Amino acid sequence: MEKEEKALICPIEIAMEHINRKWVIQIIRDMFFGKKRFNEFKEGKPNLSNKVLSNCLKEMEENGLITRKTNGGIEYKLTEKGLALNKVLYELAMFTLNTDINNRYYDDENKKELKKVFKEILL
Amino acid sequence: MEKEEKALICPIEIAMEHINRKWVIQIIRDMFFGKKRFNEFKEGKPNLSNKVLSNCLKEMEENGLITRKTNGGIEYKLTEKGLALNKVLYELAMFTLNTDINNRYYDDENKKELKKVFKEILL
DNA sequence: CGGGATCCGGATGGATACTG
DNA sequence: CAGTATCCATCCGGATCCCG
Numbered sequence: 001m002e003k004e005e006k007a008l009i010c011p012i013e014i015a016m017e018h019i020n021r022k023w024v025i026q027i028i029r030d031m032f033f034g035k036k037r038f039n040e041f042k043e044g045k046p047n048l049s050n051k052v053l054s055n056c057l058k059e060m061e062e063n064g065l066i067t068r069k070t071n072g073g074i075e076y077k078l079t080e081k082g083l084a085l086n087k088v089l090y091e092l093a094m095f096t097l098n099t100d101i102n103n104r105y106y107d108d109e110n111k112k113e114l115k116k117v118f119k120e121i122l123l
Numbered sequence: 124m125e126k127e128e129k130a131l132i133c134p135i136e137i138a139m140e141h142i143n144r145k146w147v148i149q150i151i152r153d154m155f156f157g158k159k160r161f162n163e164f165k166e167g168k169p170n171l172s173n174k175v176l177s178n179c180l181k182e183m184e185e186n187g188l189i190t191r192k193t194n195g196g197i198e199y200k201l202t203e204k205g206l207a208l209n210k211v212l213y214e215l216a217m218f219t220l221n222t223d224i225n226n227r228y229y230d231d232e233n234k235k236e237l238k239k240v241f242k243e244i245l246l
Numbered sequence: 247c248g249g250g251a252t253c254c255g256g257a258t259g260g261a262t263a264c265t266g
Numbered sequence: 267c268a269g270t271a272t273c274c275a276t277c278c279g280g281a282t283c284c285c286g
Contacts, residue, residue, distance in 0.1 A: 009228060011219035011237060012212055016148050022279075025139050038248050049280045054249060074248060081222045087214040089135055095211055096134035099204045105132060114134060145259075161268050172260045177269060196267060 015088070018063050023048055023056050025092070028065065028078070028085055032121055036075045090122040138211070141186050146171055146179050148215070151188065151201070151208055155244055159198045213245040 019025050027041050035041060038057075042048055057076060060066045065082035069075055097111050106114065142148050150164050158164060161180075165171055180199060183189045188205035192198050220234050229237065 008233060008237075010149070010152065011216040011228070011241075012148060012152055014219045014228060015215035020143065020145070022143070025135060026133070029133065029135055047280070049282090050249060051251085051281095052279055055278090084218055084222050088211065088218055091210040091214045092138035093134040095207055096137045099207050105134070105137060110131060114131075118134075170260065172262090173269060174261095174271085175259055178258090197269090 021056060024060060028082060029089060031078050086122045090118055093118045141188060144179060147183060151205060152212055154201050209245045213241055216241045
C-alpha cells in the first residue's frame, strides 16, 4: 500500500476562493472596524443590495469566516479563521499605500494616518 | 480658499480592484515562479481560455502590474508595482496554511515545505 | 430589523475555430 | 507562439417588492 497523497492545491488559490466575491473583503474590513449587523454593512455601499449581502454573508458563514448569532437582533462575528485574514487585509492596504507613488489617491499625510489606523486595527 | 480634499477611498478596496478578477492572482504567482509566456500561464489551468487570459493580461498591463515586451516572442514581466504584491500573496498562502487546522488540504509536512517555498520566493 | 422572492441586464467565463 | 473572432452559458449584481 502506497502512501496516500492529497493533490496539492495552491494555498493561494484556496485563500482566494474565500475572498474573491465582490463584497467579502469590504464586509470583513467592516467587521474589523466593529460593525456587526446587516444594515451596518450596507452603510456607504449604495450598490449592495439585500440579496447580494444576504448571499454573501451566507457564503462567508459556510466558509467558516463568520458566525451568525441572535442577540436582540442578529449579529455577525468573525471566527478565528476570519480573524486570521487580518494580515491579508493589512498587506492589501499597504500595497495600495506603498504603490501610490504619484499621490493619485492620497497625499503623504493621508498615507501616514491610514498606515497607522490599519496597523492598530489589523495587527 | 479651503484646502483641497480628495475623497478617501479605502486602500483595501483599491487593492482588490487589481486582483479581483478570477485568474489574476494565479498569473502573478506564476510570474513569481518564473513563468513569462502566454502558453506557460495556461499550463495547469484547463479552464483558462485564450480570450480570458488575453483580457486578463491586458487589464493587468493597464493596471500597471505587468509589462509586455517582445524578446524572441512575447514576454510578460512584473513591474515594481506587481512585485509589491509579494506580501499579499505570501499572507494569502499563510492564511490557508495556518487555518487548515484539520489537515483538510495538507498534512503537516506539506505545510512546512510550502511555507518554506513561499517564504523563499515571495519574501 | 433582517432578510426572502423575483426579475432583469450586463459582465464574465469558457469552448472552439482560426490567423499572422 | 500569441493571440482574435465568435458564440454561448452563467453568474452576479442590482432594483423592487414583500414578509414575519
